[in-house]
Amino acid sequence: MAILYTTKSTATGGGRSGRATTADGVLDVTLTVPKEIGGDGATGTNPEQLFATGYAACFLGALHFVAGKEKVKLSGDTTITASVGIGPRDDGTGFGIEVSLVASLPDLDRDVAEKLVAAAHIVCPYSHAMRTSTEVEVTLA
Incomplete structure (x- = not known):
């Protein structure tokens, strides 16, 4: 890449x-x-607020990207709300996060909006990382 x-x-x-x-x-x-x-x-x-903010902004950018490719104009009122929760993992070895996104695309037909949101979920790098368990390199300085 x-x-x-x-x-x-x-x-x-x-x-x-x-x-x-x-x-x-x-x-x-x-x-x-x-x-x-x-x-x-x-x-x-806190880290969860920062992650939610980054994910929401990134997903909104991905949504604008796919809408542009499809020649669809998004309203200035289009929003993405990301919810990020943290809690102990069931295996007892640490913590996990739970993430959900809510997209609001006013003035668009629901079918069009659903297709754009699905496409943005493929394009968004945050979504890709969450979906594929992206490896993270960890080293000691």
């Missing part, structure tokens, strides 16, 4: 509590643990 763009983000601190920044400094967030999984509810974000 020819890589067209690469970015880097570094997390520091306690992992789920600390800070994360991108190499270019554009994203700089405070990380906090949600109350639901033992945190104090402090102001900040």
Whole structure:
């Protein structure tokens, strides 16, 4: 695969509590643990929120891509809402995530909208990674 763009983000601190920044400094967030999984509810974000945001934006981009190929105009009110949940895996060896997407394509015929959403699910790299269990290289610095 020819890589067209690469970015880097570094997390520091306690992992789920600390800070994360991108190499270019554009994203700089405070990380906090949600109350639901033992945190104090402090102001900040968490990996699940960041994943949901990235997935929703990426899927919306994929939807615009496939709509353009099909010569279909999407409304400016088109939205993708991603839900990401975390919990212990049934095998007891760690944690897993559960992801769902809801697409709203106002002003489009339902059949057309369903075809576009199905095509976007094939095109979107987040969807592809989730569907294929993409391997992740992990190394020690």
